[in-house]
Amino acid sequence: MESIKTLHGVGPERAKVFEKKGIKTVNDLLYYFPRTHEDRTHFTDIKESVVGEFVCFSVTVYSPIRESRIRKNLTLYQMTVFDESGSMNVVWYNNRFLKGAFLTGENVLLFGKVTLSGSKKVLQNPIYEKPKKQHFIGRIVPIYPLSGNLSQKIIATLMEEALEKVGTISEYMPKTILQKYGIADINFAMKNIHFPSKIEDYNFARKRFVFEELLFLRLALLSRRESNTKKERMPFENIDCVKSFIDSLPFSLTNAQKRVVDEIMEDVKKRVPMNRLIEGDVGSGKTVVAAAAMYVAVKNGYQSVIMAPTEILANQHFETFNKLFENTDLKIALLTKSTKNKQKVLEQIKNGEYQIIVGTNAVIQDKVLYNNLGLTITDEQHRFGVSQRAKLNEKGDNPNTIIMTATPIPRTLSLILYGDLDISIIDELPPGRKPAQTFAVDEKMRKRVYAFLEKNVKAGMQGYVVCPLIEESETEDLANAESVCKTLKNLFPNFNIGLIHGKMKADEKDTVMQEFLDKNIDILVSTTVIEVGVNVPNSNIMIIENAERFGLATLHQLRGRVGRGCEQSYCIMFCNSDNEITKKRMETLCKSNDGFYISEEDLKLRGPGDFFGTRQHGLPEMKIANLFSDRDILALADKVAEDIATKKENLTLEEEKILFGYAEKAIPDSIILN
Ligand code: ADP
Numbered sequence: 026m027e028s029i030k031t032l033h034g035v036g037p038e039r040a041k042v043f044e045k046k047g048i049k050t051v052n053d054l055l056y057y058f059p060r061t062h063e064d065r066t067h068f069t070d071i072k073e074s075v076v077g078e079f080v081c082f083s084v085t086v087y088s089p090i091r092e093s094r095i096r097k098n099l100t101l102y103q104m105t106v107f108d109e110s111g112s113m114n115v116v117w118y119n120n121r122f123l124k125g126a127f128l129t130g131e132n133v134l135l136f137g138k139v140t141l142s143g144s145k146k147v148l149q150n151p152i153y154e155k156p157k158k159q160h161f162i163g164r165i166v167p168i169y170p171l172s173g174n175l176s177q178k179i180i181a182t183l184m185e186e187a188l189e190k191v192g193t194i195s196e197y198m199p200k201t202i203l204q205k206y207g208i209a210d211i212n213f214a215m216k217n218i219h220f221p222s223k224i225e226d227y228n229f230a231r232k233r234f235v236f237e238e239l240l241f242l243r244l245a246l247l248s249r250r251e252s253n254t255k256k257e258r259m260p261f262e263n264i265d266c267v268k269s270f271i272d273s274l275p276f277s278l279t280n281a282q283k284r285v286v287d288e289i290m291e292d293v294k295k296r297v298p299m300n301r302l303i304e305g306d307v308g309s310g311k312t313v314v315a316a317a318a319m320y321v322a323v324k325n326g327y328q329s330v331i332m333a334p335t336e337i338l339a340n341q342h343f344e345t346f347n348k349l350f351e352n353t354d355l356k357i358a359l360l361t362k363s364t365k366n367k368q369k370v371l372e373q374i375k376n377g378e379y380q381i382i383v384g385t386n387a388v389i390q391d392k393v394l395y396n397n398l399g400l401t402i403t404d405e406q407h408r409f410g411v412s413q414r415a416k417l418n419e420k421g422d423n424p425n426t427i428i429m430t431a432t433p434i435p436r437t438l439s440l441i442l443y444g445d446l447d448i449s450i451i452d453e454l455p456p457g458r459k460p461a462q463t464f465a466v467d468e469k470m471r472k473r474v475y476a477f478l479e480k481n482v483k484a485g486m487q488g489y490v491v492c493p494l495i496e497e498s499e500t501e502d503l504a505n506a507e508s509v510c511k512t513l514k515n516l517f518p519n520f521n522i523g524l525i526h527g528k529m530k531a532d533e534k535d536t537v538m539q540e541f542l543d544k545n546i547d548i549l550v551s552t553t554v555i556e557v558g559v560n561v562p563n564s565n566i567m568i569i570e571n572a573e574r575f576g577l578a579t580l581h582q583l584r585g586r587v588g589r590g591c592e593q594s595y596c597i598m599f600c601n602s603d604n605e606i607t608k609k610r611m612e613t614l615c616k617s618n619d620g621f622y623i624s625e626e627d628l629k630l631r632g633p634g635d636f637f638g639t640r641q642h643g644l645p646e647m648k649i650a651n652l653f654s655d656r657d658i659l660a661l662a663d664k665v666a667e668d669i670a671t672k673k674e675n676l677t678l679e680e681e682k683i684l685f686g687y688a689e690k691a692i693p694d695s696i697i698l699n
């Protein structure tokens with residue numbers, strides 16, 4: 026494979042930027058697909074052009090570039106152009122390369138936004154090209170996700186070079202399958218995913234890569250399932266002991282919890298290791314189900330470990346388990362980055378003195394050795410990668426596995442995506458819970474919202490204020506945790522206002538969270554670090570700033586932080602957007618408290634090409650497929666994968682080998698596999 030450095034214009038610096046995106050070879054670059062395309066095939070004349078719109082012009086230079094220095098850091102470069110319909114000015118800022126770039130009478134192509142200066146049309150900062158050498162004007166132009174100092178122009182230029190350099194790509198999908206299902210071959214697809222001359226060609230190309238991505242995913246899952254069923258372990262003998270644990274609880278389990286505990290018990294009796302996903306909305310009580318399973322593991326002579334994504338959450342689980350197992354002889358270890366006497370704790374884990382281990386990803390470090398690990402649990406699975414979960418399981422001898430997630434995904438999708446797992450759903454909240462009343466409001470309501478917050482805090486409750494960014498950013502006018510914290514301190518000098526965000530060290534975060542739990546903090550301003558699992562029953566109000574910035578699944582998760590006690594709780598979302606889709610999204614949250622429904626709506630309301638935030642769903646992050654809008658292709662890929670695995674497609678051994686090889690390499694890191 027040729028290094029990306031063999032392309033003109035990729036030096037060591039640029040190579041580094043690409044490497045950060047996982048692009049090392051020319052071939053890798055080809056698979057860096059555009060996020061969308063912009064149709065720049067339509068030319069207008071100056072007279073017809075509409076102010077505020079982006080348009081292409083083919084014009085003649087009337088007067089070449091004039092340079093005028095406005096102030097120290099601002100120099101204007103202007104020229105006048107004309108066509109048959111009229112003339113207009115073109116302006117660029119601080120681009121000294123433009124001096125002498127155009128000659129009077131020369132034909133140029135321009136693409137940019139038409140604005141008004143007084144009553145005259147002006148084209149600001151347009152892209153320019155000379156006819157016959159055009160790449161970015163007069164055609165459908167790819168728009169790539171940017172990073173570093175890469176520009177669209179740089180990437181597209183490199184992409185053209187890469188396509189040329191690679192020449193003909195050899196096809197890795199069996200021809201029979203391409204023909205049978207009307208899928209584009211790789212060479213057509215590769216050219217047209219980047220540089221289509223018609224949008225239909227792009228769609229056809231895209232379908233190929235979507236199909237390919239989903240097929241590989243399904244093939245990978247099928248081969249995992251195959252190898253999973255070949256694993257063996259000792260069944261747990263003593264299942265009845267779970268009753269005494271359940272009887273010791275201060276509450277009775279919900280029917281959904283009971284059902285899931287039963288499903289787990291059926292699994293651990295078997296000779297094949299359990300491989301189960303527990304899906305349950307925030308607050309549905311997954312922890313106690315996990316505890317029941319761990320209890321049974323210990324009573325059968327095994328160690329059991331639970332891995333949580335944050336230190337705060339690990340601490341909270343540790344406390345919860347200490348309470349739940351208060352009247353037993355179980356010994357519980359807490360293993361995180363901040364664990365004191367780590368050497369000793371590790372020793373006691375290794376020699377089996379601790380039977381239950383609660384921790385962060387510290388529990389998968391190489392130096393942690395277990396003593397007969399029989400059950401592993403991953404909480405909030407979408408926060409971990411495949412390799413982390415795999416590492417956890419390698420700590421034991423085919424241990425039973427539970428994976429927990431609070432981000433419900435539509436059932437149709439979970440069947441396909443989690444095809445190698447058994448699924449348990451906790452679709453019932455413990456009794457007495459009142460769902461948070463949710464409101465979407467705009468700036469005009471701010472005073473009233475703060476008054477309401479004040480009223481609740483005065484009544485002894487606590488509140489959260491969640492912000493999307495940590496530091497003030499100049500380019501984006503977003504509320505941010507630090508300045509919101511200042512504002513609230515000024516507004517409520519008698520309240521204790523705390524701040525917690527992702528850039529703080531783990532022990533700092535812990536201290537703040539502990540203060541909040543101890544009611545020393547009345548209002549906690551935070552970024553989304555509180556999203557995951559933390560439980561403070563006395564907090565009943567949450568204000569979310571710039572709610573339009575969050576995915577619905579995240580907002581639903583966040584709101585799950587309140588309403589954990591018996592007081593009525595409230596979630597108030599500031600949303601400063603008139604966008605119709607955003608409004609619909611907010612409405613969905615205001616009227617529903619059903620995580621499954623919300624996640625379905627969320628996927629529906631994201632258009633194709635809307636790539637952000639699949640992580641929030643716990644869905645695998647796909648390169649090009651949209652799991653909702655591409656569900657027809659997903660169904661097809663599912664069928665074809667099944668047919669391949671059961672030899673119905675009549676592929677040659679060589680063809681199968683190539684496919685499964687690609688499949689194994691193409692697994693997204695965020696998919697649940699064991
Ligand atoms: P999640 O599913 O979001 O992880 P938790 O396990 O943290 O939810 O449970 C949320 C709260 O509900 C905890 O305080 C827990 O003690 C309580 N809880 C769990 N199950 C029940 C139940 N059956 N009855 C009453 N309270 C319960």
Ligand code: MG
Nearest residue numbers: 311312404558
């Ligand atoms: Mg939880």
